[in-house]
Amino acid sequence: MPSGDDKPMRTAVRTITDLARLAGVSPGTVSRALAGKSLVNTQTRQKIEALAREHGFRPNQMASGLRRQKTGVIGVVIPLGHDIRQQISDSFFMTLLGFLADELTTNGYDLMLRRVVPETDPDWLDRFIGSGMIDGVIVIGQSDQFDRIEEVADSYRPMVVWGNHTEGQRHCVVGTDNRLGGRLAAERLIAAGASRIAFLGDTGPIEFAARFAGAEDAARKAGIAPILPLSTHLSPDRASIEIAAHVAAHGADLEGIFAATDTLAALCLTELRKQKMAVPGDVKVVGFDDLPIARQTLPALTTVRQDIAAGAHGLVDLLLRRLAGEATESLVLPPELALRDTA
């Protein structure tokens, strides 16, 4: 390898002013040219673009943002409520995040991700919004922060939340009709012959509460015994232990289990197998979410599908509309039963 420097040591072009000097025009013209404004001579524009490319120049987004009072960044925040650490690694949130990244990129926005623990930082939402770094915010999951979100929604428009829709709420939300989903799940269990049914999961979070309520609706309508709530945490480690105990205590009495998430359902199937209970023979199981894992459990899991891609699309679409000043309604997505082998 010859020792010569191939690359000429050009003066670094770091600012629009540097580039202007090189092009023999004013900074304003460079700004206009690079921003694709119409009022620039084609030749001038081409010269500037060529120069920019040659020197790998890109306008500083912080400066541009400061001046234009917009950042081109959307904040995505995940409040970690009840179980501090588990939710984030929850496959559902992660999948949603992936779709969100795509949707935002497609619309020319960057994504700033923040995980917060409202209990230790009650100011989490205002802090994010007030940072001046984001043009709008998407909140993934209401956790136990419904009231805080409502308050903020009164004075801050560009916010959309993934979660449960409650009659009369003031913040714009996108989410599956959890109550209907819960009803579908329980109806399936009942149709498969179960009449002593349990709900597996914490009924505290509002989404789960709605799923539980939907199941109760179905039970009432069918005239069977009330749904038995069996509380668990969401982290796999704790949940496994809790599920084992629940199955040992109530397994013999149960004919159907409606798990609040597919993750819990999968753990439950493992536990039922360990305790020699046949699925769907002895007990039928229905999950919620339709994550990839639902196809791979044994037997394959019957579950309630949430359309995550549609959800992400809705979140971004509504947020952009609000950014444009539109007043938007919430979007409630219909769940759908994915019928497989456990019920």
Add this chain to the structure above:
Amino acid sequence: MPSGDDKPMRTAVRTITDLARLAGVSPGTVSRALAGKSLVNTQTRQKIEALAREHGFRPNQMASGLRRQKTGVIGVVIPLGHDIRQQISDSFFMTLLGFLADELTTNGYDLMLRRVVPETDPDWLDRFIGSGMIDGVIVIGQSDQFDRIEEVADSYRPMVVWGNHTEGQRHCVVGTDNRLGGRLAAERLIAAGASRIAFLGDTGPIEFAARFAGAEDAARKAGIAPILPLSTHLSPDRASIEIAAHVAAHGADLEGIFAATDTLAALCLTELRKQKMAVPGDVKVVGFDDLPIARQTLPALTTVRQDIAAGAHGLVDLLLRRLAGEATESLVLPPELALRDTA
């Protein structure tokens, strides 16, 4: 509800200057007070802090960033290579991302997430770095962009990459010793009695190539037949079909399968079951990653564990050091065999 306005309509305090006026000091003093600098009178500081709290004021980060030439944001970029869309939702990347978010937050940084498709945007890395929005960048996965990353590393210091370490490379990388991991996997298969072994997955990506090479090392050392590479895509849909075909074509000849990822291993187990092959009786299987799913397959998956939390910690630690001007070595993490029931 009474109709009166409880909240006094205060003049909005949006800038440090507004707050200065209220406090009867100069903007400079407010800046110093809020930044926690030592040279401010304690009384003045407290008055300013109280006022800031009362009005929910937070300094604008874009302005601060522009002035100080740093943003407090770290970019995390995921290049989507061979299979365009699948990798992101890959549970492994998502888990790593979760840990990264925590590590960065702990260190006072925000996280800007970007997914890029290098094929359609060859300039992906420079564009991100040049945006002026980030102080440093973490690249998750080398994909097929090894050379591009090497080039950039020559002139841009605050970058750390998750991926495979190659002798003599110039970019700072954190990752598992994939070759050693591959050797562990194959050695386990061999120890379990398999001597006709296949590698399931694309050997193109450098990480996977190293895993394959490690398995070949073990095969050579044990004097058994060379490892048979069975190529697949990573997206579950395509992979299922390909795996089904591979199993049908080669299943009878095989005693061991080393899958490039747990996700592929899980699909493979499903397929083997469908085609009535007993695991580990007829064929033994080892995965890679030790994702949560590995505990839930049937039989539970023997796999090679990557310590994702340690990886995230290393990435952030090295990046912060580089930001501080230190020259850092790459970090190669030791994989570990998680012995379960499939081999």
Add this chain to the structure above:
DNA sequence: GTGAAAGCGCTAACAA
């Protein structure tokens, strides 16, 4: 310990 003033890099009037 505090104020005044300059300026980070960019954009958008307003002129020319």
Add this chain to the structure above:
DNA sequence: TTGTTAGCGCTTTCAC
């Protein structure tokens, strides 16, 4: 069509 100019909100010398 282009140049000039005045800031966006903040930090940081440099005086006092």
